[in-house]
Amino acid sequence: KxxxxxxxxxxxxxxxxxxxxxxxxxxxxxxxxxxxLFDFPKKGCLIFCDINCDKSDLKNILSKKDxxxxxxxxxxxxxxxEKERKLIIDLDQSFxxxxxxxxLRAETAAVAAVTLVNYHLNLS
Numbered sequence: 001k002x003x004x005x006x007x008x009x010x011x012x013x014x015x016x017x018x019x020x021x022x023x024x025x026x027x028x029x030x031x032x033x034x035x036x037l038f039d040f041p042k043k044g045c046l047i048f049c050d051i052n053c054d055k056s057d058l059k060n061i062l063s064k065k066d067x068x069x070x071x072x073x074x075x076x077x078x079x080x081x082e083k084e085r086k087l088i089i090d091l092d093q094s095f096x097x098x099x100x101x102x103x104l105r106a107e108t109a110a111v112a113a114v115t116l117v118n119y120h121l122n123l124s
Contacts, residue, residue: 044070
């Protein structure tokens with residue numbers, strides 16, 4: 001809710017510069033999950049970090065061409081409801097992965113997921 005978008009934008013730009021990243025990640029306004037999922041590009045790749053996923057092959061998922069944009073979806077505190085999980089999983093462009101056997105804080109899960117995706121994208 002109370003998010004200082006300007007401060008976050010500055011942090012993102014500084015982080016991108018520090019890591020020699022060419023593109024700057026986008027921050028979008030908050031929106032209902034249903035609207036986000038409906039509007040998500042059909043050629044996109046939605047990496048769904050799901051504690052209930054027992055097996056995933058992130059390397060294989062990310063090796064497919066034309067997966068832009070790539071978005072990482074991490075649950076809110078208290079996790080997604082079963083209805084929300086079904087909405088996410090039923091999307092053709094959604095791929096479930098597990099980050100760990102234990103539950104991570106949202107902040108930790110975000111860093112872990114970005115690290116894994118970045119690693120697999122930069123293997124070649």
